[in-house]
Amino acid sequence: MTTIAGTWDISIKTPVGTLQVEYLFTEDSSGTATMRGETTPLQDVVVDGAHVTWRQSVTKPMRLNLEFDVSVDGDLLTGQSRAGRLPRSQVIGQRRA
Template identity: 30%
Template sequence: MTIAGSYDCVTKTPMGPQKGVLTIVPGEGGAFSGDITGDLGSMEIKGGTITGNTLTWQMKMTMPMPIELDCTATIEGDALTGKVKAGMFGTMDLAGTRKM
């Protein structure tokens, strides 16, 4: 199974559902890079690691306010499910589907 590709995602935030496209580019040694682009702009993936079909990474949000995001997701087939921890805003659900 490959995790590479782009996923149409929705994060359930306190501001309502936020849509974005998460792009995953596998690297060497269990690492990956990429970004997520949506209505609030683009955020680069930092420190991406792959363990089996589980991804862990960080992002730095700048709008509407600066905040560090800690993210995890599991990929099963073409479905992505996970969590985004956003400091004082708590943990939010993340779901996505691979773009064909």
């Protein structure tokens, strides 16, 4: 089982405010993100021990291509995301029981 598998409640602190997103990661290193009724597939999920990266596209609050780089420690996740040339955004999350 990968260290990321499960359902996560993740906060992304962006220049337009903090976004609350539900992430679902599967044991085969795939997953989805759901926010405000929009569910998007995750792309290129790579799990290397506690280090996890992935990409995704969103259309809300605006159309963006995001890249994530996080570390998982048990049921806690911390790291950052980046949308093109925009500043990096802090990412924190907790796995649901």
